[in-house]
Amino acid sequence: MRNGAEIIIATPGRLVDIIERRILVLSQCCYIVMDEADRMIDLGFEEPVNKILDALPVTNEKPDDDTAESGHAMNSFASNGLARYRQTMMYSATMPAAVERIARKYLRRPATVTIGNAGEAVDTVEQRVEFVSGEEKRKARLRDILASGEFRAPIIVFVNIKRNCDAIARDIKNFGLGMSTVTLHGSKTQDQREAALLSVRNGQTDVLVATDLAGRGIDVPDVSLVVNFNMAPSIESYTHRIGRTGRAGKSGVALTFVGNEDTDVLYDLKMAVSKSSISRMPEELRRHEAAQQPRAKGGRAVKE
Structure with a gap:
């Protein structure tokens, strides 16, 4: 970086560290992309x-007037002649208040x-919900689903705890259905993660447990x-998970x-x-006491 770089891909904490140590100066930065x-x-x-956004130069900010709507002006060089107007891009599947604050400020x-409705599942995903209590009953139900022949590989099974990944993957192999599995969780190295995804993408592996x-x-x-073997801890995580299917205009479950x-x-x-036009609401979910009003963190119901 001291010798100069055109593109830097970084995590926020490490980028702040090298800015504060003056290894990197962003005075000539024209593009910044915040993914996820x-x-x-x-x-x-x-x-x-x-801190990162504050370290960016102000000399090449877009004008905050009608000039900003001019494509010709945006493609021209800024007044200092050294850089183009700064382009700041944020990619986010949901827009929580903190992200909106950053967007308004910078x-x-x-x-x-917007593709679809922000924070909501797309209409190509059919959402099914089943009340199944207990690990063993869920394993039995998972076996029935995989054995039904309704779904072709690849399939993704989500769990909440990484140590359960390997256990569920072994169970699927032991179902006797001839399905191959691979796992993806935080204890895997980057090479292991990439190898796991590659094996699923190229058809070598049927089920990804993650x-x-x-x-x-x-x-x-x-x-x-x-399959959400365990329901996600938040609706945001749930939305991201189920968004792995029904992509590029294709349907999924x-x-x-x-x-x-x-x-x-x-x-x-x-x-x-209820917002999905292709999903059926199970009566047990519709009538469940905990589903009648939103709940605050800590489990207390709150009035709308």
């Missing part, structure tokens, strides 16, 4: 993101491009089924097992299913 902006905020990186007259690590930023073509441990998200889950 909502996830960065979820992980506690709001302050580092603000973006000049932003153009917003934590939320696979819920964002990966694209496995033609996933016919996503997302099947979610829920139990008494999921009461905090049942209302949000009910609302997500």
